[in-house]
Amino acid sequence: MTRxxxxxxxxxxxxxxxxxxxxxxxxxxxRVRVRWxxxxxxxxxxxxxxxxxxxxxxxxxxxxxxxxxxxxxxYPEFDPMRRVxxxxxxxxxxPFSYTTARQWQRVNLQIGKSGFATLTVYxxxxxxxxxxxxxxxxxxxxxxxxxxxxxYWLSRGSNEVLAWQWAAGAWAFINLQxxxxxxxxxxxxxRAIAQAVQVHDKAGEQVAMxxxxxxxxxxxxxxxTTQLRSAGDxxxxxxxxxxxxxxxxxxxxYSGVSVHVENGSKMAMHAGANQNVDxxxxxxxxxxxxxxxxxxxxxxxxxxTGEADLLPIARGVxxxxxxxxxxxxxxxPVS
Amino acid sequence: xxxxxEREYVxxxxxxxxxxxxxxxRLCGDAHRGDDLVQQAITKLYVNWRRARAADNTDAYVQQIxxxxxxxxxxxxxxxxxxxxxxxxxxxxxxxxxxxxxxLRAALDRLPRRLSVVLVLRFLFDMSVDDVATVLRCxxxxxxxxxxRGLAAMRRLLDDRPLPIxxxxx
Numbered sequence: 001m002t003r004x005x006x007x008x009x010x011x012x013x014x015x016x017x018x019x020x021x022x023x024x025x026x027x028x029x030x031r032v033r034v035r036w037x038x039x040x041x042x043x044x045x046x047x048x049x050x051x052x053x054x055x056x057x058x059x060x061x062x063x064x065x066x067x068x069x070x071x072x073x074x075y076p077e078f079d080p081m082r083r084v085x086x087x088x089x090x091x092x093x094x095p096f097s098y099t100t101a102r103q104w105q106r107v108n109l110q111i112g113k114s115g116f117a118t119l120t121v122y123x124x125x126x127x128x129x130x131x132x133x134x135x136x137x138x139x140x141x142x143x144x145x146x147x148x149x150x151x152y153w154l155s156r157g158s159n160e161v162l163a164w165q166w167a168a169g170a171w172a173f174i175n176l177q178x179x180x181x182x183x184x185x186x187x188x189x190x191r192a193i194a195q196a197v198q199v200h201d202k203a204g205e206q207v208a209m210x211x212x213x214x215x216x217x218x219x220x221x222x223x224x225t226t227q228l229r230s231a232g233d234x235x236x237x238x239x240x241x242x243x244x245x246x247x248x249x250x251x252x253x254y255s256g257v258s259v260h261v262e263n264g265s266k267m268a269m270h271a272g273a274n275q276n277v278d279x280x281x282x283x284x285x286x287x288x289x290x291x292x293x294x295x296x297x298x299x300x301x302x303x304x305t306g307e308a309d310l311l312p313i314a315r316g317v318x319x320x321x322x323x324x325x326x327x328x329x330x331x332x333p334v335s
Numbered sequence: 336x337x338x339x340x341e342r343e344y345v346x347x348x349x350x351x352x353x354x355x356x357x358x359x360x361r362l363c364g365d366a367h368r369g370d371d372l373v374q375q376a377i378t379k380l381y382v383n384w385r386r387a388r389a390a391d392n393t394d395a396y397v398q399q400i401x402x403x404x405x406x407x408x409x410x411x412x413x414x415x416x417x418x419x420x421x422x423x424x425x426x427x428x429x430x431x432x433x434x435x436x437x438x439l440r441a442a443l444d445r446l447p448r449r450l451s452v453v454l455v456l457r458f459l460f461d462m463s464v465d466d467v468a469t470v471l472r473c474x475x476x477x478x479x480x481x482x483x484r485g486l487a488a489m490r491r492l493l494d495d496r497p498l499p500i501x502x503x504x505x
Contacts, residue, residue: 005439005454005458005459007436007439008361008436008439008440008443008459009459014356014357014360014366014369015366015367017352017356017370018367018370018371018374019352019355019356019370019373019374019377020374021345021348021349021377023374023378024348024374024377024378024380024381025341025344025345025381027378027381028378028380028381028382029381031378031381031382032381032382116367269438269441271441271442271444271445271492272441272442272444272445272446272492283445285447
């Protein structure tokens with residue numbers, strides 16, 4: 001058996017590293033500080049809550065009327081069933097996946113053979129965050145305007161980020177990881193991508209799916225994901241994302257369920273099949289259910305974080321009669 | 336952390352980055368996801384650096400952190416759903432060793448995570464039963480049982496989808 005696993009020892013070159021030691025140090029420092037400040041935090045919370053709640057310590061006084069909350073500004077949101085971001089032609093740059101959500105939309109881009117960039121476009125008024133916290137573009141180094149609007153270069157960890165306003169009060173960010181040789185990120189490429197970005201926030205491309213699925217309680221539809229391919233490529237992996245809260249931060253972890261369908265060689269292998277579901281081979285595990293050969297070489301792939309019963313969700317997926325024919329896909333996939 | 340200790344940590348992580356990334360890749364089979372694991376592991380390492388540097392074998396201590404991060408990776412990463420749940424299909428020239436790896440990797444990925452980790456540690460990290468037991472905080476007998484179960488499951492999966500070339504033991 002050890003010989004059997006030998007092919008996995010092959011030392012294929014890994015892509016450029018995305019590991020950020022500076023970020024580990026910064027977050028590590030914060031965690032160490034939190035450890036030591038934990039007791040102080042408890043003291044402060046008690047000191048604040050006791051008088052507010054009128055508990056002993058406040059002389060038994062009654063609680064006064066609640067302060068009126070500030071009126072929330074009604075910022076527009078994106079439609080998760082529309083892709084509003086379009087990246088025009090840039091030499092050597094190919095979009096390879098698209099994620100929609102209400103407060104932001106994200107396109108992942110392949111740069112040349114080994115580079116990788118993330119383009120995140122936020123709806124107006126939305127605060128951008130990354131692993132380090134809130135991003136404040138104006139604190140960066142001013143760059144040349146993009147589309148006539150201000151742009152800034154930000155240093156985030158070991159990466160350089162280009163931020164610009166695609167509309168008043170609405171920010172977009174490009175994070176490029178191009179090489180593992182210590183060279184500077186290619187600012188020209190980042191600027192070229194930024195110049196090629198168009199945001200169709202009032203319209204956009206309608207997202208269609210080759211399936212329908214009942215809304216899995218207690219969740220709501222929060223977004224879609226699609227792996228992009230050149231015209232004529234038959235590969236499909238596309239799906240819907242459900243959660244109880246709308247993700248404000250694309251890099252945070254959310255508890256929820258994803259429902260994807262996929263064709264291609266991986267699904268054709270039926271790897272891990274351990275059950276038969278409605279006459280189809282299936283892989284049923286705590287956090288993922290795959291029903292293979294559901295129709296037309298497509299598999300149904302449902303992933304979750306453990307709170308939801310995934311098998312009924314997967315069984316509820318109805319593929320369109322000819323999922324390989326994109327003209328038959330539906331624009332209202334949640335039934 | 337004192338500045339000197341922090342420098343020591345950074346130097347160690349820099350020097351260890353290649354094997355850390357390779358280890359993470361072998362654990363999860365996806366380079367980008369592997370980097371996410373390394374990122375989490377070295378952050379935990381920062382917090383526990385004093386203990387790690389005092390350990391008899393710092394590398395083993397760090398490897399243990401990496402494996403624990405992999406095993407504890409439970410929650411769905413929002414932006415990872417589309418990116419890393421399935422690696423993009425890539426059209427490649429026929430290469431049987433690549434096919435071998437894809438088949439084996441897919442089979443490993445379909446095992447319960449604990450079993451796949453045991454097999455990776457035993458047969459790709461070349462760790463002894465006792466060392467695996469230490470990393471996984473279980474008894475050596477459990478490692479032996481899980482190794483047997485993992486191998487049996489791999490055999491079943493690969494019997495259904497034989498490898499394109501004969502690397503399987505006869």
